[in-house]
Amino acid sequence: MRPLDICVILAALGLLAAFPAAAGEWAFSGSAGAEMRTFPVRPAYAEQNDATFSPSVSFEPEIVYEWNAGDDRLTVTPFARLDAHDGNRTHWDLREANWLHIGDRWDLVAGIGKVFWGVTESRHLVDIVNQTDLVENPDGEDKLGQPMVNLNFDRDWGALGLFLLPGFRERTFPDDEARLRGPLPIDGNNATYDSGAGARHVDFALRWSHVVGDWDIGLSHFRGSSREPRFVPGIGAGGQPVLVPHYDQIDQTGLDLQLTTGAWLWKLEAMTRGGHGGRFQAVVGGSEYTFHQVGGGNADLGLLAEFLYDGRDADAPPTLADDDVFIGARLTLNDPQDSTLLAGAVIDRSSGATALSLEAERRLGDSWKLELEARLFFAAPPDDVLFGVRDDDHATLRLTRYF
């Protein structure tokens, strides 16, 4: 955990400076989960494990210490997973280990943290601070903890967040024998960088956000190592062809916008990025409409549609979303068990390659949650990002205990 050390030290210094004489308040919580993934189809590549069932367990406690009437808070959230078939998915991370100090209309976060930027559902275009923990879930929603010093101002003219990001986190990838890895193994241990400082390059980001009536507006800029790597063909330790991740230095300016009017949510994310060859632009935009109390009961049904465009060329990291349409439906039963169902499809407008996903969850009793996730991939031509995982349709059943 090399880069993390810097921020652990920063957080520790902050604590030493601010630790109270008077006792604060401790809080412990967290979750432990067990899941079974099933891959009904045989793998596409010879090295891949052909087990149909792949079990895994995870543990994520959260320890919080608050003092100064909540104006100072220390949060530590380690995460660990043990996976039967993917050595890279057996991993641990500090999702959070930071000190938060709340001032009068400003606050400071020092340590390892997590932030989310954006509004759209099918792709998180402007969300760039945290690296994707891809082995956790191919949907990219899981993130690695990012070392940061983050100063926030909360004023009448909006919220301004300044981020100094010392220490880069490399994206996680499934190992050579695992499913969902693509046509060639990824040599994650020998990643290369544009920056001579490598993973120690200090990145910088800022975001201004504001609410004006029915509009929620965000403007952001990032300068530093791309969270998305591009892949350079190489030779692995055993002489086999591999892909080596390369992290370019990029400049990315992003806009996120939401208009909330009646049952409609109109969403837009756009960004322009330079640093992988030529500068390019990308956009995700669409809407969500919710039917409330469908069938006379408590359930809500939301329909989602988004268009995705990405103008990057072959010099940039590959993307699924060059010219795609996303359609989805979200059913929220609004019952005591908080049952929800989300189904969606991302369809490539030129090739027809389609990724289908289904996510359902329901609480059992007071402290258990049962989740089902299924992902299916269709009609991917050999030049599509989805081609490598064409035989990796899978379903995951996960039972989590919260404490």
Add this chain to the structure above:
Amino acid sequence: MTRSGPILIIAILLAATGSASGAEDPVAKGEAIAREADGRDRGYGDSKAVLVMILQDRKGRKQERRLRIRTLEAPDETEGEKSLVVFDEPRDIKGTALLSYAHILKPDDQWLYLPALKRVKRISSINKSGSFVGSEFAYEDITGQELGKYGYEWLRDEPCGDLDCFVVERRPLYENTGYLRLVTWYDKVEYRIQRIDYYDLKDRFLKTLTFGEHRQYRGRFWRPHRLVMESERTGKATWLIYESYEFQTGLKESDFSQRSLERSR
């Protein structure tokens, strides 16, 4: 207290004549009662409450939710209050929070915070008549009952438990309501709401909310600590049991910003 003068006189007169068919206009009287109740709560500033919500289904099975609510009073009658609701239990939704800026007649502004993703989402607030987190309370039942949200009509006076009550009909004036009218019992001593009967848009009786264990804070502000919503139609019930209340805790506008929602816990 000067404003309560005419009301008390009216009440005395009515009690003296023993008849509700006096010269008093029922609309003006209903409004005056509601205004008096509202006026008595003016100046509470802000509050912090800890409560348990118990959901009971048709078969009597119960599920508990624990939540904390912070509220900031609106500066004047033209605006609604601001509130931040944070869930502590069930554990899987711990940290989930809802920030609301209530308005009188136009839809409220609402943001939801999802702690696992650290994501703040602006959400649509038109589902006023929809169930709040699976309970028998609708969103419009838990948000502020500001004066300007309703039209009023005094119906009658009648005993309510050990007290005497004004019975006032309130008709929502805001959009997207699920109710035609709310028949509301205010006690004559402190103008506290003791009971509400809800009627749907087709004027069918829907549910009853009863308020119990009123306690007074700062020598002025009354709050019920035990609320029961019983639904005739679904056979379900929801209790709200308040464990603690604090008033004038020094909460500011900035404690109800999107950034404070993001760091709420």
